[in-house]
Amino acid sequence: MARSFPPSPKPLNVAILAFDGCQVLDVAGPAMVFEAANNASGAARYKVHILSSKGGTVRTNSAVALVTKALETLAPRAIDTFLIAGGDRSGLQMLKADVSVRKWVIQTSTKARRYGSICTGAFALAHFALLSGKRVATHWSACSDLAELCPDACVDAHALFVNDGRLWTSAGVTTGMDMSLAMVASDFGEAVANAIAKRLVLYARRPGYQSQFSPVLSAQSHAAAPFVDLIDWIRENLAKPLNVQRLAARVSMSERTFLRHFTRSLGMTPARLVEMLRLDLTRVYLATGMSLKEIAPKVGYPSSTQLSRAFGRRFGMTPMLFRELHERGDCGGPVTES
Numbered sequence: 001m002a003r004s005f006p007p008s009p010k011p012l013n014v015a016i017l018a019f020d021g022c023q024v025l026d027v028a029g030p031a032m033v034f035e036a037a038n039n040a041s042g043a044a045r046y047k048v049h050i051l052s053s054k055g056g057t058v059r060t061n062s063a064v065a066l067v068t069k070a071l072e073t074l075a076p077r078a079i080d081t082f083l084i085a086g087g088d089r090s091g092l093q094m095l096k097a098d099v100s101v102r103k104w105v106i107q108t109s110t111k112a113r114r115y116g117s118i119c120t121g122a123f124a125l126a127h128f129a130l131l132s133g134k135r136v137a138t139h140w141s142a143c144s145d146l147a148e149l150c151p152d153a154c155v156d157a158h159a160l161f162v163n164d165g166r167l168w169t170s171a172g173v174t175t176g177m178d179m180s181l182a183m184v185a186s187d188f189g190e191a192v193a194n195a196i197a198k199r200l201v202l203y204a205r206r207p208g209y210q211s212q213f214s215p216v217l218s219a220q221s222h223a224a225a226p227f228v229d230l231i232d233w234i235r236e237n238l239a240k241p242l243n244v245q246r247l248a249a250r251v252s253m254s255e256r257t258f259l260r261h262f263t264r265s266l267g268m269t270p271a272r273l274v275e276m277l278r279l280d281l282t283r284v285y286l287a288t289g290m291s292l293k294e295i296a297p298k299v300g301y302p303s304s305t306q307l308s309r310a311f312g313r314r315f316g317m318t319p320m321l322f323r324e325l326h327e328r329g330d331c332g333g334p335v336t337e338s
Contacts (some may be wrong), residue, residue, distance in 0.1 A: 010188070011038075011047040011156060012080035015108070017101075017121075018052050018068055021091025023264075024060040024102070025173045026118040031259055033180035033196055039194035041188055049074055053101050071101065076108035081183065086119025086139065093205035096127040104128070114183070118176035126150040137162040139172035184279075224265040226251045229292050238300050242274045269286070274300075279314050282307065286323045 014034050018027050025049060034046040049086040054059050055070030055213055086092075095101055109115040109130050117125050122138040123146060125131050132154040136144050143157040154286055161179035162172035170179040177200075185193035213252070223231060234242060247270050248258035263269050268276075278299040285295045301307035309320050 011044045011160035013074065013078055013081070014046050014047045014081045015051050015074055017071075017082070017084045017095075017105070017274065018050055018058045018060075018066050019085070019087060019095045020059045020092050021061050021094075022066075022085040023119060023173060024062050024064045024066070026085035026087070026176050027060075027066060029174060029177040030118065030180040030201065031300065033177050033184065034081075035190065036196040036199055037058055037184045037192060040199060041192050042338045045184075045188060047097065048182050053095075053098050061091070071104045076111045079112045081272075082108045082112045082115040083168075083176075084117045084121035084124050085176075088115065088120045092120060092123055101129055110165070114166045114168055116170070116179075118179070119172045122146055122169050122252065123149065125169070126153070131169075134164050134165070134167050135164045136169040136204055137171050137175075141172075189209060222261070225263065226253075227262060227265055231273070234274060236276050238274070238281060239298055240300065242300065244270055275310060275314070279311055282317075282319065283322065284310060286319055289323075292319050 014030075016027050016030060017306065031048045031050065037045045050066055050068045051071050051074060052066075052068035053071060054099050055073070056068045057066055058068050060066060072328075084095075105124070109125075112249075115125075115130070116191065117138075119139050120142050122131065122136055123142070125136075126146060126149050131150045133152055135154040135156060136146070137148075137156050137159045140157060140283050143155050147153070147155040159171065160175045161168065163182070168175050168179055168183065181193045181196060184196060230247065234247070240246075244255050244259055247262075248255045251258060253261070259270065266273060278301070280294055281299050284293075284299065292307060296302070296304045296307045299307065301310070308319055311317075311322070315322065
């Protein structure tokens, strides 16, 4: 539920901590979302501050430098939302070794309405003992290391982002934008968050429980050359009949040859992949409040009844129960597709 604000609330201070070697999109992505909220709502809702230990120019892990303000310019009690960016190992090591950073981060995490990290920024929070007993997310490649470093935290190796009380943590890079959109939706409502997603030309708003491993990317990573483009085409044409005959013709193969090579390449039949993509898109539509009757033709099912049955077989719950859990923010872990 969105917070209740007066007509012209004082802007909420959002502080993003950067450091030499940080991931530029971990900083720029969330900053763009919060700044876009000001445009989408027609009012100054947030004021974004990019901070570093001493201020000045910070070198990122790409060909971009950031101009930052020193931590001391913003008192911990003045911050509403505080996030630590992820970055390379050496940069994080230097950040964790900075005594002034440690003191400021701990004070800020205590006083801020919410605090958290993007990507491997979770390792800084772990080093400062701020993840104990919490459910957290980080980049899939770093989950086992984080679990080893912080054994009393529950590391969700699949989720795009996790909200556990005042703590928000996200997986790699672009998921920081997904998490920031969820924060905006919590503060000012879904309409504002959806307007931001549209302004930033995002394909869809992704909920936190969605897996870091998208069905499309997972399929394409296993696909042989003739099928990579076909998978993209399938995703763009899910409302159409997608039988073996049509798909085989798309890649100029006989039906028998296509079925054999496709199944061997991806480890699943074409029908299973099509169903997986259709039901994944169904979850996205359900999360927006669209009715099952509206969704069915958009994802290629003749009726809402057939869609409901397929959804139940795959996810072990009805579409309506999924929507109810989504609205309560209690969808649990993601369903892993195989």
